[in-house]
Amino acid sequence: LNLYPVIMAGGSGTRFWPLSRKARPKQFLPLVSERALIVDTAARMPPLASLKSTFVVCGKAHAPAVKKLLKGMPASHLLVEPAARNTAPAIGLAAAVIAKHDPAGVLVVLPSDQNVLDLPAFRAALAKAAEIAASGALVTLGIKPTRPETGYGYIQVGGPLPGFASGRRVGAFVEKPDLPKAKAYLASGDYFWNAGIFLFRADAILAEIRKHMPQLADGLDAIGEKVGSKGFTAALGRIFPKLPSVSIDYGVMEKAQNIAVVPADVGWSDVGSFAALPEVRKADAQGNVLQGFTIPVDAHNCVLLGQPGRPLAVIGVSDLVVVDAGDAILVCPKDRSQDVRKVVEALQAAGKVKFL
Amino acid sequence: LNLYPVIMAGGSGTRFWPLSRKARPKQFLPLVSERALIVDTAARMPPLASLKSTFVVCGKAHAPAVKKLLKGMPASHLLVEPAARNTAPAIGLAAAVIAKHDPAGVLVVLPSDQNVLDLPAFRAALAKAAEIAASGALVTLGIKPTRPETGYGYIQVGGPLPGFASGRRVGAFVEKPDLPKAKAYLASGDYFWNAGIFLFRADAILAEIRKHMPQLADGLDAIGEKVGSKGFTAALGRIFPKLPSVSIDYGVMEKAQNIAVVPADVGWSDVGSFAALPEVRKADAQGNVLQGFTIPVDAHNCVLLGQPGRPLAVIGVSDLVVVDAGDAILVCPKDRSQDVRKVVEALQAAGKVKFL
Numbered sequence: 001l002n003l004y005p006v007i008m009a010g011g012s013g014t015r016f017w018p019l020s021r022k023a024r025p026k027q028f029l030p031l032v033s034e035r036a037l038i039v040d041t042a043a044r045m046p047p048l049a050s051l052k053s054t055f056v057v058c059g060k061a062h063a064p065a066v067k068k069l070l071k072g073m074p075a076s077h078l079l080v081e082p083a084a085r086n087t088a089p090a091i092g093l094a095a096a097v098i099a100k101h102d103p104a105g106v107l108v109v110l111p112s113d114q115n116v117l118d119l120p121a122f123r124a125a126l127a128k129a130a131e132i133a134a135s136g137a138l139v140t141l142g143i144k145p146t147r148p149e150t151g152y153g154y155i156q157v158g159g160p161l162p163g164f165a166s167g168r169r170v171g172a173f174v175e176k177p178d179l180p181k182a183k184a185y186l187a188s189g190d191y192f193w194n195a196g197i198f199l200f201r202a203d204a205i206l207a208e209i210r211k212h213m214p215q216l217a218d219g220l221d222a223i224g225e226k227v228g229s230k231g232f233t234a235a236l237g238r239i240f241p242k243l244p245s246v247s248i249d250y251g252v253m254e255k256a257q258n259i260a261v262v263p264a265d266v267g268w269s270d271v272g273s274f275a276a277l278p279e280v281r282k283a284d285a286q287g288n289v290l291q292g293f294t295i296p297v298d299a300h301n302c303v304l305l306g307q308p309g310r311p312l313a314v315i316g317v318s319d320l321v322v323v324d325a326g327d328a329i330l331v332c333p334k335d336r337s338q339d340v341r342k343v344v345e346a347l348q349a350a351g352k353v354k355f356l
Numbered sequence: 357l358n359l360y361p362v363i364m365a366g367g368s369g370t371r372f373w374p375l376s377r378k379a380r381p382k383q384f385l386p387l388v389s390e391r392a393l394i395v396d397t398a399a400r401m402p403p404l405a406s407l408k409s410t411f412v413v414c415g416k417a418h419a420p421a422v423k424k425l426l427k428g429m430p431a432s433h434l435l436v437e438p439a440a441r442n443t444a445p446a447i448g449l450a451a452a453v454i455a456k457h458d459p460a461g462v463l464v465v466l467p468s469d470q471n472v473l474d475l476p477a478f479r480a481a482l483a484k485a486a487e488i489a490a491s492g493a494l495v496t497l498g499i500k501p502t503r504p505e506t507g508y509g510y511i512q513v514g515g516p517l518p519g520f521a522s523g524r525r526v527g528a529f530v531e532k533p534d535l536p537k538a539k540a541y542l543a544s545g546d547y548f549w550n551a552g553i554f555l556f557r558a559d560a561i562l563a564e565i566r567k568h569m570p571q572l573a574d575g576l577d578a579i580g581e582k583v584g585s586k587g588f589t590a591a592l593g594r595i596f597p598k599l600p601s602v603s604i605d606y607g608v609m610e611k612a613q614n615i616a617v618v619p620a621d622v623g624w625s626d627v628g629s630f631a632a633l634p635e636v637r638k639a640d641a642q643g644n645v646l647q648g649f650t651i652p653v654d655a656h657n658c659v660l661l662g663q664p665g666r667p668l669a670v671i672g673v674s675d676l677v678v679v680d681a682g683d684a685i686l687v688c689p690k691d692r693s694q695d696v697r698k699v700v701e702a703l704q705a706a707g708k709v710k711f712l
Contacts, residue, residue, distance in 0.1 A: 018669070297698045306685070311711055313374070313699040315688035317676075322687050329662070331678050331687055332671035342653045343669040355667055 018328035096224035099202035117267025142192025148182035374684035452580035455558035473623025498548025504538035
């Protein structure tokens with residue numbers, strides 16, 4: 001049973017401005033530890049799988065950063081998308097490459113920008129999911145919800161999975177709910193967060209892509225023929241940008257029959273905004289997450305990310321986010337941290353590309 | 357009637373940290389206009405008096421800054437205190453120097469770090485006060501209070517001043533009141549703020565110092581003998597540090613008999629903290645005082661002082677002060693801006709002298 005972590009690093013996003021920029025999206029930031037999230041993601045896999053069997057899918061602009069951060073990964077495992085085409089083509093590409101040598105190998109698809117607190121539980125869940133996947137099923141990890149979150153899709157568990165006590169059939173993939181629905185999901189115990197963590201054999205996901213996304217399958221076949229040859233990059237550059245831009249959830253998972261879910265209670269977080277940092281980082285006695293040279297005076301439940309050489313003094317505030325990125329500063333209440341995009345929009349409108 | 361502005365620039369203070377530092381106290385900051393407060397203060401005097409007849413009293417550390425900022429002032433008018441001895445010795449020194457050439461000249465004592473919005477009214481009040489001072493009285497400007505301020509001393513007006521319709525006798529100098537008293541003062545109309553703005557003839561204040569502070573008078577006489585001679589600096593260095601450290605209010609004004617007050621409604625502000633900046637600077641439509649490269653999103657009644665090259669983005673906050681001084685950052689609610697000293701204390705305790 002060979003596992004191949006496939007780390008999806010194509011994301012951009014503005015929710016961590018001013019730390020995140022176009023050239024340095026969230027997955028490259030040391031938001032949880034001293035290491036970039038993508039490094040934490042890769043480091044979470046051993047002993048299930050090593051960096052030698054890890055793949056990363058990312059955009060051209062970020063390939064050098066990935067190379068630098070994941071030095072032990074074979075160069076051929078860095079799959080650079082010539083254009084962003086969402087997750088179905090990205091995962092399909094990884095499957096096509098892996099299938100060339102190990103069709104029965106199990107892909108462990110992992111977003112590059114999440115955090116997990118309980119590593120033993122996480123690895124145990126992945127091991128169970130991998131076993132199920134080895135049987136040919138498409139498996140998704142279902143994260144046990146801890147709050148009525150309206151920002152995630154949910155997976156409703158279905159009936160038992162014959163032969164696998166730790167897995168369940170999938171009842172349904174459910175879109176992001178409104179708050180009343182999210183509360184009902186949380187109360188029922190039958191709904192889990194869809195974290196975008198999937199396990200399937202390379203041949204299994206390619207077969208499902210062939211069934212539900214034939215155009216994508218044709219493209220992947222054409223690219224797959226060139227894997228390991230000199231013509232690979234050229235074929236990728238010619239074919240990939242024309243592939244349909246569809247998510248693996250919508251394009252395959254929601255339509256496939258042979259799907260399973262492994263419920264997981266592993267301290268998962270998508271580190272969605274500055275306000276989420278207290279979930280994943282140690283706070284001081286006043287509940288403040290501190291970084292750099294900070295001087296909190298009567299400050300409570302704040303996220304204060306300063307620079308080492310520049311004092312960031314904060315007096316008499318609660319639930320405030322203050323970030324000194326060196327060349328830009330952000331101040332906003334935790335519950336407004338989703339509005340950081342408005343700042344990015346304002347900078348864009350003003351043509352201040354340097355800060356984007 | 358010769359007027360000699362005497363600008364008191366000995367102040368230090370921490371209420372404008374991180375903009376203000378030991379080497380760069382408030383009077384040297386461009387808090388109201390693009391010019392340092394001390395420059396605004398000097399520029400307020402013409403046509404009543406020119407820079408050529410202006411004096412500045414300051415500490416050694418700040419003499420170079422004063423020289424640089426007030427280039428048109430004669431070098432001999434920069435009176436450098438060898439040690440800080442409060443306002444009675446400082447004013448006495450200026451009086452002794454001026455008395456040497458023009459004993460009947462009228463000193464206009466001005467704190468270096470205040471602001472005045474209504475310049476014509478201010479100059480008119482000073483002109484009236486100067487006329488009264490020319491008769492030999494000690495005159496103080498009484499600022500018409502606009503709120504029940506507990507942070508200032510007050511002057512209670514007394515009876516009419518024979519011969520001078522625009523002045524009044526002083527009933528009493530009153531210490532900083534508590535809030536109920538301050539409210540009563542405001543309601544009565546008989547109490548004015550003591551802004552530390554005094555006018556008196558050089559010979560008159562020296563005579564009053566002789567009467568109420570004989571030790572100071574002796575010292576000033578000894579220094580006065582050397583004015584204009586080579587031995588002046590040496591005598592100042594020897595004698596001045598031993599002078600009693602007493603304020604002119606406590607040492608002279610509260611004890612003298614021949615004192616008068618000229619009520620003044622001139623848009624005065626002592627620019628006491630960041631929270632006071634909206635009194636003296638234009639705000640945007642949302643009530644924000646903005647400086648540098650700021651991006652206010654849904655921000656109201658804030659004071660946002662950024663740097664030109666570094667975006668300072670603020671989302672969804674009200675009545676907040678955010679200051680980027682380049683090498684240090686402050687965030688605090690307006691009503692906590694007096695607590696900035698706690699940050700300075702913390703830096704001091706940590707031995708971070710670079711930021712003091």
